[in-house]
Amino acid sequence: MAFEDTLRQFLTELERLDDTHAGMRDSDVQEYVWETLAYYLIHMQDTPQRPTMYGLTTREADEALAAAVNRFITNARRDPALRNLAPDARLERLQDASVETESGSVYSDFLGHHSVPGPVIEMVEARFQDSPYYREGAAAAPAQAKKVRVNPVVMAVSLGITLLIGIGILVMIYYKMSGDTKGSGAGTGPRTHHSTGNTSPA
Known part of the structure; x- marks a missing residue:
């Protein structure tokens, strides 16, 4: 499968997840997805297992997103042409705005835009553990105060x-x-008394 088709399939999955799980477009979630794509696809790094925590509010949602991301990375890395490119060229292919879903969604609709690949940032241990959002069985993440x-x-x-x-x-x-x-x-001021009576000379 051509990389463009693989990317389109991935974006279509993100659309579906966005319709069924809250928080898909939260900045933290987008950053986790970008971090994963940058590490495993842009820089072609490897770990024994891939991240399972993406900051969504339920384990089910995180697992669904992790499956979609991992499937995309696995399929994309099979493209020998992509593997032979430099990281900045891979980033350009990943952010190709001409690749759209049937609904017209493009990469930037879900993951924004990055001008450069950036350095290799190692995956932290927390990315491979249960999210604190649902570790205690909570149905939703605690509300976070927004900075004004x-x-x-x-x-x-x-x-x-x-x-x-x-x-x-x-x-x-x-x-x-x-x-x-x-x-x-x-x-x-002082008052002047006006007499109304007749006076006769003494």
């Missing part, structure tokens, strides 16, 4: 507007108090 990125420009503008509003309120309070003071002081 604040744009410094937006923050500065917001603080500036808040400061101006605060100054405006203080100015209004000052003028109001000044007006009240003047109004209350208008009637405090």
